Amino acid sequence: xxxxxxxxxxxxxxxxxxxxxxxxxxxxxxxxxxxxxxxxxxxxxxxxxxxxxxxxxxxxxxxxxxxxxxxxxxxxxxxxxxxxxxxxxxxxxxxxxxxxxxxxxxxxxxxxxxxxxxxxxxxxxxxxxxxxxxxxxxxxxxxxxxxxxxxxxxxxxxxxxxxxxxxxxxxxxxxxxxxxxxxxxxxxxxxxxxxxxxxxxxxxxxxxxxxxxxxxxxxxxxxxxxxxxxxxxxxxxxxxxxxxxxxxxxxxxxxxxxxxxxxxxxxxxxxxxxxxxxxxxxxxxxxxxxxxxx
Amino acid sequence: xxxxxxxxxxxxxxxxxxxxxxxxxxxxxxxxxxxxxxxxxxxxxxxxxxxxxxxxxxxxxxxxxxxxxxxxxxxxxxxxxxxxxxxxxxxxxxxxxxxxxxxxxxxxxxxxxxxxxxxxxxxxxxxxxxxxxxxxxxxxxxxxxxxxxxxxxxxxxxxxxxxxxxxxxxxxxxxxxxxxxxxxxxxxxxxxxxxxxxxxxxxxxxxxxxxxxxxxxxxxxxxxxxxxxxxxxxxxxxxxxxxxxxxxxxxxxxxxxxxxxxxxxxxxxxxxxxxxxxxxxxxxxxxxxxxxxxxxxxxxxxxxxxxxxxxxxxxxxxxxxxxxxxxxxxxxxxxxxxxxxxxxxxxxxxxxxxxxxxxxxxxxxxxxxxxxxxxxxxxxxxxxxxxxxxxxxxxxxxxxxxxxxxxxxxxxx
Numbered sequence: 280x281x282x283x284x285x286x287x288x289x290x291x292x293x294x295x296x297x298x299x300x301x302x303x304x305x306x307x308x309x310x311x312x313x314x315x316x317x318x319x320x321x322x323x324x325x326x327x328x329x330x331x332x333x334x335x336x337x338x339x340x341x342x343x344x345x346x347x348x349x350x351x352x353x354x355x356x357x358x359x360x361x362x363x364x365x366x367x368x369x370x371x372x373x374x375x376x377x378x379x380x381x382x383x384x385x386x387x388x389x390x391x392x393x394x395x396x397x398x399x400x401x402x403x404x405x406x407x408x409x410x411x412x413x414x415x416x417x418x419x420x421x422x423x424x425x426x427x428x429x430x431x432x433x434x435x436x437x438x439x440x441x442x443x444x445x446x447x448x449x450x451x452x453x454x455x456x457x458x459x460x461x462x463x464x465x466x467x468x469x470x471x472x473x474x475x476x477x478x479x480x481x482x483x484x485x486x487x488x489x490x491x492x493x494x495x496x497x498x499x500x501x502x503x504x505x506x507x508x509x510x511x512x513x514x515x516x517x518x519x520x521x522x523x524x525x526x527x528x529x530x531x532x533x534x535x536x537x538x539x540x541x542x543x544x545x546x547x548x549x550x551x552x553x554x555x556x557x558x559x560x561x562x563x564x565x566x567x568x569x570x571x572x573x
Numbered sequence: 574x575x576x577x578x579x580x581x582x583x584x585x586x587x588x589x590x591x592x593x594x595x596x597x598x599x600x601x602x603x604x605x606x607x608x609x610x611x612x613x614x615x616x617x618x619x620x621x622x623x624x625x626x627x628x629x630x631x632x633x634x635x636x637x638x639x640x641x642x643x644x645x646x647x648x649x650x651x652x653x654x655x656x657x658x659x660x661x662x663x664x665x666x667x668x669x670x671x672x673x674x675x676x677x678x679x680x681x682x683x684x685x686x687x688x689x690x691x692x693x694x695x696x697x698x699x700x701x702x703x704x705x706x707x708x709x710x711x712x713x714x715x716x717x718x719x720x721x722x723x724x725x726x727x728x729x730x731x732x733x734x735x736x737x738x739x740x741x742x743x744x745x746x747x748x749x750x751x752x753x754x755x756x757x758x759x760x761x762x763x764x765x766x767x768x769x770x771x772x773x774x775x776x777x778x779x780x781x782x783x784x785x786x787x788x789x790x791x792x793x794x795x796x797x798x799x800x801x802x803x804x805x806x807x808x809x810x811x812x813x814x815x816x817x818x819x820x821x822x823x824x825x826x827x828x829x830x831x832x833x834x835x836x837x838x839x840x841x842x843x844x845x846x847x848x849x850x851x852x853x854x855x856x857x858x859x860x861x862x863x864x865x866x867x868x869x870x871x872x873x874x875x876x877x878x879x880x881x882x883x884x885x886x887x888x889x890x891x892x893x894x895x896x897x898x899x900x901x902x903x904x905x906x907x908x909x910x911x912x913x914x915x916x917x918x919x920x921x922x923x924x925x926x927x928x929x930x931x932x933x934x935x936x937x938x939x940x941x942x943x944x945x946x947x948x949x950x951x952x953x954x955x956x957x958x959x960x961x962x963x964x965x966x967x968x969x970x971x972x973x974x975x976x977x978x979x980x981x982x983x984x985x986x
Contacts, residue, residue: 345958405823408824409824409825409826410822410824412824428760430822430824431824432822432823432824433823433824433825438823517823518823519823521822521823522821522822522823522965523769523957523958523960523961524958525961526823538645539950539954540950540951540954541652541950
């Protein structure tokens with residue numbers, strides 16, 4: 280009997296080995312290596328020697344005014360796009376959950392932006408918001424509500440806003456799909472009980488629907504927060520960080536530091552700072568959800 | 574199981590044998606040459622079908638294995654290969670990369686190791702060779718060069734009654750006079766500048782008589798915040814604020830489109846722009862002129878490529894190939910595809926004198942290279958940030974350049 284379980288264990292190990300190897304090689308090893316890089320003075324000029332530098336890179340990251348600027352940009356981007364997507368996505372999901380006909384059609388229409396390529400959507404947004412783009416033409420020449428071209432992409436907050444609008448527009452479909460699935464799991468008898476208690480639609484939504492999909496909300500919140508901090512393509516394509524990095528976010532700034540200036544140590548430290556902040560944020564979000572549960 | 578093992582062993586043996594054969598064919602030396610002539614270009618055709626066969630015929634026993642990369646990819650590939658000891662023998666490098674590579678210690682100091690270096694480099698333009706001089710040694714040979722000159726829309730200048738500016742004062746007047754609205758009520762600008770980096774701003778700083786650093790490239794204070802540099806930047810910023818210069822904003826009309834459709838009257842651009850305009854806007858009529866002269870003369874910025882040898886190279890064969898590539902024959906052949914030669918003899922050839930880029934050759938004689946220091950990319954970023962703050966009116970030119978000078982002093986240490 281004992282022998283058999285040993286064989287089983289060996290079998291188990293053999294079966295797990297390929298997966299563990301891939302995981303180790305492509306996830307664990309890079310993370311460990313990246314952490315080591317973040318402690319080395321690794322830049323173009325010292326690629327061959329990589330002297331150990333202790334916390335130098337971390338000090339440089341935190342002492343860098345541009346880091347704080349792009350950090351604020353990422354935080355603002357996340358604070359606006361995450362609730363934006365979730366609220367609109369949930370709203371559409373609730374509407375779709377209530378209709379019997381054309382449900383699939385509406386689902387497809389709302390999901391289309393999700394499957395559109397980020398690069399193409401970003402380019403289209405850039406053409407719309409260019410100083411001589413579609414939107415300005417429409418506002419000035421067609422509606423006549425402005426008296427000249429507005430430079431949407433040329434300043435920090437308006438440039439970021441364009442990326443945020445794109446982020447929300449592109450994320451609604453994903454939220455709709457997962458919230459729709461969650462809504463269908465909420466037990467119908469709870470609604471019946473609420474009806475008997477004389478609850479209105481809003482009261483039912485707040486007291487039955489929201490608690491019923493709490494797990495999904497948490498899941499979406501964490502996924503989208505990570506996604507918000509990871510915004511890259513749209514920023515790169517729409518403003519390219521212009522003017523002078525004022526619209527850069529954490530990832531585009533990291534990319535710039537690593538691949539344009541060759542400061543891999545700085546970039547590695549930055550990515551660790553980012554991973555830690557995201558980890559902390561996820562813990563906080565879990566706690567918040569749990570305390571409400573209790 | 575046994576059969577499978579046998580087959581596997583046989584396959585491995587075959588592969589080993591094949592690769593050994595390829596490498597050792599009759600004691601041949603293989604030179605690995607990395608470059609960024611794009612794979613579909615006329616330059617690559619000339620390299621693969623004219624130059625390399627000619628070199629191999631002249632040098633029996635040496636084979637050239639040329640590998641084409643994307644521009645940015647080549648840069649990163651060299652860095653990665655340096656880490657894994659897989660560098661090529663020779664590479665064509667953007668002049669901006671050399672200081673980095675030199676600081677990594679992967680380049681061969683040619684003037685130290687090659688006995689006939691002076692003879693070879695003496696055949697090449699001094700201004701172009703200055704891009705390979707780092708800390709008193711030469712780490713590459715100049716391969717081809719370029720610079721920027723003024724492109725102006727002939728009709729727009731005529732309509733506005735503006736002459737082609739010859740001095741910086743005339744330039745500022747002309748840029749202002751050419752700005753405003755066109756007949757269709759669209760905004761037009763006298764000057765386009767697609768970015769605010771050193772490549773864009775240096776020609777103004779230098780032509781105004783300013784400088785970025787001292788001649789030894791060790792200190793910036795007193796140079797990048799000196800009175801001439803400040804004056805150049807102030808003049809430029811005032812024109813931006815007057816709505817006469819644009820192009821560097823994210824929402825602006827791209828340079829070629831704006832110039833081709835008569836929205837930008839003038840721009841400072843390189844020889845590649847002629848081909849681009851001929852392709853995209855064949856109807857636009859334009860002229861070219863040297864950058865207007867200020868107190869520092871007419872001084873444009875030098876671009877181009879050098880050919881460098883890595884320290885893992887087969888020295889003798891690599892050096893022969895570098896000499897061949899910078900020799901009169903190869904430079905003249907490449908000149909036919911639009912590469913501006915740096916070989917003095919090739920510059921005298923009819924091919925070059927009749928080429929589209931002939932107007933650039935004069936600019937190259939007086940053009941200057943951006944600082945050849947490893948920290949340049951970081952310095953360049955600082956310059957862009959400072960220029961952005963100045964043109965947006967967040968800081969005065971003096972304030973921003975004082976801060977920049979302090980930052981650069983640190984980077985130059």
